[in-house]
Amino acid sequence: MMIEVGELTREVGATAARAIEDELDWEHLPHVHAFAFASVTLNRADRNGWDANVLLRDGQAMRMTVVIDPDRMGYINATFDADGTENGRTVCRITAGQGDHCTMRLRFFVPDRPNLDNAAVGKFYSDMWGRLIDEDEPKMIHRTRALKEGARLHKERRQVTLADGTVRDVPLVCPHQGLPLDCEPDSDGVMICPWHGYRFDARTGRCLSGQIKGWKQLT
């Protein structure tokens, strides 16, 4: 039996649609939330949720599932031990706010075990999700801008200098989701986007990790 051990209510500066989009975005976990996740290997995903094997920074491996509520104003995020036993569940409901704002209410559940320190476990979940949302909120705000400004944003360029001294024009935002491409080329001219870890050749714009084509050279 699962028992409730805590909750967290957070207002964020983005709509419920952006909060749901972020929860569906399994790929960002080891990049945006590197404090908690070492890697994620997807089993299945669609617009209503996903199922993946995650490796936590502390070395713990578990399965994680996300199921979006039918009204797309909430979700259930659950984690499972290797034997399939559910070891934690976060239930989120979202209330729309004014403009680009919403309020997320998260409730935390764990299996009822003898001598469980409910308050300590509740605080652990609340602190962890508080940090996850702190890291997600800028991403949601950047996504709002990317969706509003779309094409114009993708044409903006800045210059980077490669190891051999040549200067190249690279986009301000990543061709994947229009989030800021806030990274510099390494000694091989490779740029690794901080949001999902896609790798780009700064000389050609080609996506070296292969998920997308890359950016268009404007010059």
Ligand code: FES
């Ligand atoms: S925004 Fe996803 S890899 Fe850059």
Ligand SMILES: [Fe+2]
């Ligand atoms: Fe996130």
